[in-house]
Amino acid sequence: MRVVSIVGARPQFVKLAPVSRAMRAASEEGEGAVEDVIVHTGQHYDTSMSDVFFDELQIPRPAVHLEIGSGSHGAQTGRMLEAVESTLLETSPDMVVVYGDTNSTAAGALAAAKLQIPIAHIEAGLRSFNRGMPEEINRVVADHVSDLLLAPTETAMENLRREDLVERSFNTGDVMLDAILFNSELAEQKSSILEEMKLAPGEYAVATLHRPVNTDEGNLIRVLDILAEVATEHTPIVFPAHPRTTAILNSGSTSWSAPDELMMTEPLGYLDMLKLLRHARLALTDSGGLQKEALFLATPCITLRDETEWPETIEAGGNVLTGSSRDKVLNAVETWLSSGSGPAVAADAGAAPFGDGTAARQIVSRILDQLGIENDLAPRWGQEK
Numbered sequence: 001m002r003v004v005s006i007v008g009a010r011p012q013f014v015k016l017a018p019v020s021r022a023m024r025a026a027s028e029e030g031e032g033a034v035e036d037v038i039v040h041t042g043q044h045y046d047t048s049m050s051d052v053f054f055d056e057l058q059i060p061r062p063a064v065h066l067e068i069g070s071g072s073h074g075a076q077t078g079r080m081l082e083a084v085e086s087t088l089l090e091t092s093p094d095m096v097v098v099y100g101d102t103n104s105t106a107a108g109a110l111a112a113a114k115l116q117i118p119i120a121h122i123e124a125g126l127r128s129f130n131r132g133m134p135e136e137i138n139r140v141v142a143d144h145v146s147d148l149l150l151a152p153t154e155t156a157m158e159n160l161r162r163e164d165l166v167e168r169s170f171n172t173g174d175v176m177l178d179a180i181l182f183n184s185e186l187a188e189q190k191s192s193i194l195e196e197m198k199l200a201p202g203e204y205a206v207a208t209l210h211r212p213v214n215t216d217e218g219n220l221i222r223v224l225d226i227l228a229e230v231a232t233e234h235t236p237i238v239f240p241a242h243p244r245t246t247a248i249l250n251s252g253s254t255s256w257s258a259p260d261e262l263m264m265t266e267p268l269g270y271l272d273m274l275k276l277l278r279h280a281r282l283a284l285t286d287s288g289g290l291q292k293e294a295l296f297l298a299t300p301c302i303t304l305r306d307e308t309e310w311p312e313t314i315e316a317g318g319n320v321l322t323g324s325s326r327d328k329v330l331n332a333v334e335t336w337l338s339s340g341s342g343p344a345v346a347a348d349a350g351a352a353p354f355g356d357g358t359a360a361r362q363i364v365s366r367i368l369d370q371l372g373i374e375n376d377l378a379p380r381w382g383q384e385k
């Protein structure tokens, strides 16, 4: 049996790593020989956004690299659709797996659906209920054309139930929890980011921005000014800048420059980011992944958006939504800095909102089921629909 995983953007490499490892383990345990074929669309192409993740997360090299690169949403997705279709015709997979909510997810799912190849969507059922976000469109498209919907939380299951998709949905827990459990000690040992940046644990915050709502010209400077104020008045901030942000700042249309306390860096690798986040006083971000990683590592989080696909992080008391309101951000910073660390979510079997750290095995088990391969890979929980 051949399973093709389609990935292209940074967060997808993090999600792919545990799944690819679990597929290899299933074959080694004799639970079903699955040929794991990785197709990289090339949506993210800088070494710091792509290669470093394959190296650190020990993901096998992609069998096919489509080198699509940047473009407007329509152009980028259209080029991917055509190239993925050719690849699927050449590789004849038994199943296609797509991850998360990027343009690579939507293009991969659509190409497979039109060729009538069964599709599994990992991280199914997430909704921000904001159709202004390109990611929301990608999620809805991927969920509705997929055959197997692998949801990370009960909230995601509930969203799928509301859209009448629950019959093909399973709560497997979240692969990003698997990734953290596998890598956080490794990050402690291998990353020297604190020494390199001369940072003491607990004496800095970390920030990331990449959503168009915060990084597009017009909003970017306003949000950066807020970060600069937090950095100079409250706590120094390490700010690994997304290429989109750097490109706007270097375009010559703005003369903004960061104060010394707002330390802008290149995008960081996964292990450096985990170590940095674990020892930070606070995270400020518009990333979905970072909201959860902060919770798993007990670092309080401020989300620079008006809504989140991960309400569990707020219910657990580890995250607050501020949008890009200066007053709300400053209030949240003061509250977190006076209250110390955030709560960590324990990985209890079936009880924690993000599962028990075995999501990848559960996912592979469901994929094998779907392919008609009997297996005993994972105990099942969260099966009620």
Ligand code: UD1
Residues within 6 Å of the ligand: 009, 010, 011, 043, 044, 045, 046, 047, 049, 050, 070, 071, 101, 102, 103, 104, 134, 135, 210, 243, 244, 247
């Ligand atoms: C994409 C995903 C988002 C995901 C994010 C993680 C979509 C719609 N969005 O957003 O869900 O959370 O990735 O980072 O798919 N660029 C480079 N080098 C790179 C990659 C990008 O310079 O390696 C620049 C390009 O100028 C590009 C811009 O960044 O135009 C944006 O990249 P793009 O792939 O369109 O989306 P992201 O903003 O990264």
